[in-house]
Amino acid sequence: MITANNxxxxxxxEDIFLKRWSPRAFTGExxxxxELRTMFEAARWxxxxxxxxxxxxxxxxxxxxxxxxxxxxLNPFNQSWAKTASALVFxxxxxxxxxxxxxxxxxxxxxxxxxxxxxxxxxQAAFMGWHAHGMGGIEYDKIYTTLNIPKGxxxxxxxxxxxxGPKTLLxxxxxxxxxxxxxxxxxxxxxxxxx
Amino acid sequence: MITANNxxxxxxxEDIFLKRWSPRAFTGExxxxxELRTMFEAARWxxxxxxxxxxxxxxxxxxxxxxxxxxxxLNPFNQSWAKTASALVFxxxxxxxxxxxxxxxxxxxxxxxxxxxxxxxxxQAAFMGWHAHGMGGIEYDKIYTTLNIPKGxxxxxxxxxxxxGPKTLLxxxxxxxxxxxxxxxxxxxxxxxxx
Numbered sequence: 001m002i003t004a005n006n007x008x009x010x011x012x013x014e015d016i017f018l019k020r021w022s023p024r025a026f027t028g029e030x031x032x033x034x035e036l037r038t039m040f041e042a043a044r045w046x047x048x049x050x051x052x053x054x055x056x057x058x059x060x061x062x063x064x065x066x067x068x069x070x071x072x073x074l075n076p077f078n079q080s081w082a083k084t085a086s087a088l089v090f091x092x093x094x095x096x097x098x099x100x101x102x103x104x105x106x107x108x109x110x111x112x113x114x115x116x117x118x119x120x121x122x123x124q125a126a127f128m129g130w131h132a133h134g135m136g137g138i139e140y141d142k143i144y145t146t147l148n149i150p151k152g153x154x155x156x157x158x159x160x161x162x163x164x165g166p167k168t169l170l171x172x173x174x175x176x177x178x179x180x181x182x183x184x185x186x187x188x189x190x191x192x193x194x195x
Numbered sequence: 196m197i198t199a200n201n202x203x204x205x206x207x208x209e210d211i212f213l214k215r216w217s218p219r220a221f222t223g224e225x226x227x228x229x230e231l232r233t234m235f236e237a238a239r240w241x242x243x244x245x246x247x248x249x250x251x252x253x254x255x256x257x258x259x260x261x262x263x264x265x266x267x268x269l270n271p272f273n274q275s276w277a278k279t280a281s282a283l284v285f286x287x288x289x290x291x292x293x294x295x296x297x298x299x300x301x302x303x304x305x306x307x308x309x310x311x312x313x314x315x316x317x318x319q320a321a322f323m324g325w326h327a328h329g330m331g332g333i334e335y336d337k338i339y340t341t342l343n344i345p346k347g348x349x350x351x352x353x354x355x356x357x358x359x360g361p362k363t364l365l366x367x368x369x370x371x372x373x374x375x376x377x378x379x380x381x382x383x384x385x386x387x388x389x390x
Contacts, residue, residue, distance in 0.1 A: 013240075036385075042212045044384060109251070112310035189248065
């Protein structure tokens with residue numbers, strides 16, 4: 001039986017999928033440029049439609065020139081805990097792709113493809129003993145202008161990357177929620193033959 | 196140096212990310228329900244906004260009642276090689292999510308989240324010695340009606356899952372392209388501080 005993090009898999013998957021989760025209690029330690037690039041390297045090898053690789057990762061490391069600017073682009077709730085992350089990332093995707101002989105055409109799957117890259121980033125972080133916590137609670141409008149997102153790119157999500165520490169690092173109101181989340185059973189998400 | 200499949204990683208990632216690729220030369224052997232469920236199990240543990248888990252997987256196994264119907268929902272090009280896959284899957288995502296106290300609200304990230312789940316499915320397949328090949332070339336309109344996709348769900352992509360065999364299993368025109376694809380360098384996709 002595959003178990004980790006008080007989670008049990010109903011089928012024999014690699015345990016890294018259970019070990020990866022999204023804590024908020026981060027220690028605030030520094031992350032090296034090399035460690036961060038290793039996470040982006042995993043994302044780099046994700047599959048995408050026509051191998052267009054629509055994902056882009058904008059990042060700031062803690063105690064670096066861009067840190068305060070990035071932290072200010074999270075909503076107040078996420079700022080309250082992500083301020084002790086080691087890196088902040090915004091994932092952006094290209095809405096068009098270049099196809100030989102057709103030029104730039106709309107991409108149907110740029111968000112979906114960027115999600116696969118994000119999943120690999122998070123998994124590589126877990127392999128390295130780090131955690132990557134995805135965030136939808138970010139200031140989308142401000143991000144487009146502050147980070148000069150080009151026209152034709154979509155801001156997909158934010159990510160806080162850190163080393164997990166004790167719950168007591170968190171504001172008290174967040175401590176009870178600091179636990180790996182469960183999932184729907186496989187039979188609810190995988191259906192043979194159609195709906 | 197991490198290498199696999201004639202690919203070299205510029206940073207020390209787990210080699211499974213290089214080993215996973217999207218071949219077309221599948222042997223046409225049977226896949227068990229248990230093996231397929233193990234791939235969906237990995238997808239199950241992907242992260243998603245509010246843990247909404249918007250992903251759904253509709254599938255048919257080779258030589259099963261639904262196989263011909265599923266194969267007919269690929270475009271002719273993908274049918275030409277995926278006909279020797281062991282399973283066909285369509286990934287669908289829920290466009291709304293339920294939030295406590297707010298009811299069903301539009302999800303900004305359902306495609307992105309489904310992409311993370313797809314990435315985990317493909318990686319688990321690679322861990323097991325199978326390959327999962329994502330396909331954008333599918334008959335979207337026909338899929339909605341034939342598979343009774345409920346309103347408020349988006350068809351994201353198709354997937355052919357199989358065991359890789361020799362190139363010569365493929366139509367001759369596809370044999371030259373049967374090789375793992377390269378990627379943009381990390382410095383093109385990860386940018387410090389913003390564009």
